[in-house]
Amino acid sequence: MKFTSLSKMIGGAAVLAATAATPALAVDLQFYFPVAVGGSAAQTIESLTKTYEAAHPDVHIKPVYTGSYTETVAKAITAARGGNPPQLAVIGAAEMFNLIDENIVVPFDGYVSKQEAKAWFGGFYPAFMANSQAFGKTWGIPFQRSTPVMYWNKDAFKKAGLDPNQPPKTWGELVTDAQKLTVRNADGKVTQWGVRIPTAGFPYWLYQGLAIPAGVTLASKDGTQVNFDSPAAVKAAQFMLDLTTRYKVMEPGTLDWGTTPKAFFTGNAAIIWTTTGNLTNITKNAPFPFGVGFLPADKHFGAPTGGGNWYLFKKSTAEQKQAAVKFVQWMTAPTQAAKWTMATGYVAPRPADWDTPALKAYVKKVPGALVAREQLKYAGPELTVYQNARVTQILNNALEAIMSGQKQPAPALKQAQAQADAVLRPYQQ
Amino acid sequence: MRRETLHAWLLLLPAAVLLASFTHIPAIETVVNSFFSTARGMRPSHFVGLGNYRNLIADPTFWQAMRNNLLYAAITIPLSMGIALAMALLVRGRIGGRGFLRMAFFTPTVLPLIAVANIWIFFYTPGFGLLNQIGALFGLPNMNFLGQGATALYAVAAVSVWKEAGFFMIFYLAALQTIPPSLIEAARLEGASSWHVFRRVTLPLIMPTTLFISVNAVINAFRLVDQVFVMTQGGPDNASTLLFYYIYQVGFQFWDTAYAATLTVVMLAILVAIAIGQFFLLDRKVHYR
Structure with a gap:
């Protein structure tokens, strides 16, 4: 008898504590991501997400590993057709027109100011933006890109x-x-x-x-x-x-x-x-x-x-979209991009990424990584x-x-x- | 009497609900979908009658997948069943290392097909692959088994035979052990040769098992395509595309779900026809006790 009431009290306290720790207006986000290379891609995504959550207690983000690129796009389209898509997904850049045709993604332009858009979208290598933009809008943010x-x-x-x-x-x-x-x-x-x-x-x-x-x-x-x-x-x-x-x-x-x-x-x-x-x-x-x-x-x-971009899905609240875009901005910022490149071998998609001390040290150790960057000057979009x-x-x-x-x-x-x-x-x- | 009927229905209900929601209703929906176009974003789906079926008849990839699948079935079914029976006969008797042999024959069944197919890629790899290295000892030329249209399907079929034979062996082994030794002894006393005993006594007595295995083998010949995903992705140029793989490709890569439904209806029809044929025709040759 005593034990039950005690445990109830503890339980009640825990609930109180949990509610206190979470602001009333927390936004829940979910994103799908594929893993197409060896190494520690999945762990890196999860640890980056945790870091972001720790700094932004008003956002809960759930990364969902969804297999290969093919499986990820299949799952995202199925979920969207079923009316329950994630807010974000990392999907092949070449799928852009497909996702537009399915009418399940929205461009990023509406969620950042004009200046921000110019600085953000304009900061990537043009070779990567070639199949990330269409109809004057930006539908994909380069993330795990390769050549x-x-x-x-x-x-x-x-x-x-x-x-x-x-x-x-x-x-x-x-x-x-x-x-x-x-x-x-x-x-x-x-x-x-x-x-x-x-x-x-x-x-x-x-x-x-x-x-x-x-x-x-x-x-x-x-x-x-x-x-x-x-x-x-x-x-x-x-x-x-x-x-x-x-x-x-x-x-x-x-x-x-x-x-x-x-x-x-x-x-x-x-x-x-x-x-x-x-x-x-x-x-x-x-x-x-x-x-x-x-x-x-x-x-x-x-x-x-080659490789994958971040896409923003249509069916979510304006709040969720705003929070999702902020998260993508953070994930693709130079410090995070450098970590991601070193963990996976993907090409950091912005010149600014290569100016980080971490990547500068990395290319001294693995000079081969620079070749991909230099080749980008001549690269074209994949089909x-x-x-x-x-x-x-x-x-x-x-x-x-x-x-x-x-x-x-x-x-x-x-x-x-x-x-x-x-x-x-x-x-x- | 009424109450009993009610009880019977109640007892059947859980199974009926599961079967209906996961098998029967989807099957009916598939048939319905095959008469509509695929919805894409802004354009909703609309009734097209037999349009999808006309496309199917004009689709060379479909016919290639059918031809491949029939050839694949014609290779894998008799071969895996024959090897299974031979292995079962071998490990039935009292021979040294029987337990080890049984385990060795059964091991391929336990391994996941995806993992196994990844290993087989290295067996088949030209140059430094296992098969080419063995071939080199006998002075055979380098072969690119998975990279040539002429050999890709056979290379994929070999993996299925290797995988399935051990599984079927277990059924044959069980069947062989139920044969009363007295029947075989009687035949021996009459002076029948080993071959005669096998053909006239053993084989007829394991016919029910053979029927069961053959039904499974046929279904598997159309259903098990994991190794195609891993080893060839249907290539080169559809040389190793099987019907089920093509359905996946159309449905979940091309997102033409209506056409995928049409292909599924055709596959279902084939499987139903074969299953009916097997039960009705072979039943006459099968002795159930």
Whole structure:
């Protein structure tokens, strides 16, 4: 009897204390985030959120880990269709038109003053904003953004009689270097390939590392047109195929993404192309000195961007939106961006981020991180159109058919263009 | 009598509610949705009649997925069942290390398919992958199993056979142990050879199990696609796309939910037809006791 009343009193006190600690007008926020790289991405997001909550007791924020990029966008759209979306989500930048078309996101412009907007949106690298803005509004805030770079094995370069500090800078040099780097045994079997560009699953991304230097942006700015069958696009696909069949410096068939770093470590491939997100992994595991460089140039240097942006969801109160935008502003501020970049290998998306003492110290230790930043000057947006997944799949199928020898580049891309046109026709008024 | 009926219905109610809300109503909704267009943002969905079905007939990816799935079923079902029976016969008798063998055969079933598929990627990897390294010992050329249209589907099918055979073995093992030894001894006394005993005594007696396994194998051939997600994402150029994977892609990547519903209806129809066929046709050859 006594015990119950005592516990009731304690319980009552706890409730009182809890109410006292929380201001009457606390705002609850929830956001979805994917994890696409190894390392401590999820822990970093959670600890950053906790830091913010501690400094802002009037806001409760619940981060929800939602799997891969594909799963995250699927969950966010499902939740929005069910009438219960999160206030924020980190979703692929290329999904912008899709989310606008679903009518479930709102631009950030309405929640910051004109000057603030100019300073905030204008502070990011233009390459990242290219697929974050549409119709004069900003729909996505760059957060976990990446770009592909070239990694080369310096020991293999020495063995082949090449200067280990001079990576190939043009397509022509890539071919001649790769020919020297391709090693065959007595039976003519290849024991080391010159170059490896992974082309299985989603070849469209690295293909743009050839298409952009060849002089073509695959999609129009308004996301309603694609240029799959332009001469430059065909030229880029032909070059990718030639690496396997004509120059014989790359393993034929499509090549898996996940096993690419492993192929590099075991000496199966002397040059690989992959995301900057692999920098931490390769730094830790490569048993030889390696270099990080730009993707080689054709007409000029170039690479696609990739990765995720913050999106603001429509169905929430004005208060929640205001609080959500404040949170995103804080998450993308230089101090937090620096922490995030060091934990994951993503490219810090603003010049100001790179001026923080933390990142300055980091690039001294990992100079490869700078390469991605420098390459951004030449980078273009990755394919971003309406019905993005479907159009991307059309291009993926064409590229896989080319790389596995089932179709020639020109007819395959012509067919892909026709298929994409059919999907995009309703959006071209 | 009335009261009993009422009781019966009350007892059935929990199961009925669950089945209805998670199976029957969604199935009916799927059929209904297949006659409407997909709603997109500002444009609400509207009735299109058989429009989605006309698109389906004209969709080359659908036909490719169907062809792939039939080939996949034709490979995985007989192979996994045959291997399962062979393994069961092997570990039934008194042989050394029987417990270890049984465990080894069953292990693939316990492992999660996603994890297993990630390991198989490394087996198949060209150059330094396990299979190519073994092949190199015998002077075989380098093979890019998952990266060639001609081999990708077979490579994916091999993983399913490896995964399923151990599971089916357990059922065969249980069935084999229920066969009365007296029947086999009687056959032996009549002078029947081992093969004859197997064909005339063992095989007919395990027919109910075979039917059960084959129904499961057929369903799995259409249902288990996890390894496609991990290993090939349906590529290269849809060479390893299976029907269920295509439904996922259309529904949850392209967000064309109406067309995904149409594909689902077709898949349901196929599965129902096969299940009915199996029960009615095979039933005549099955001896239940």
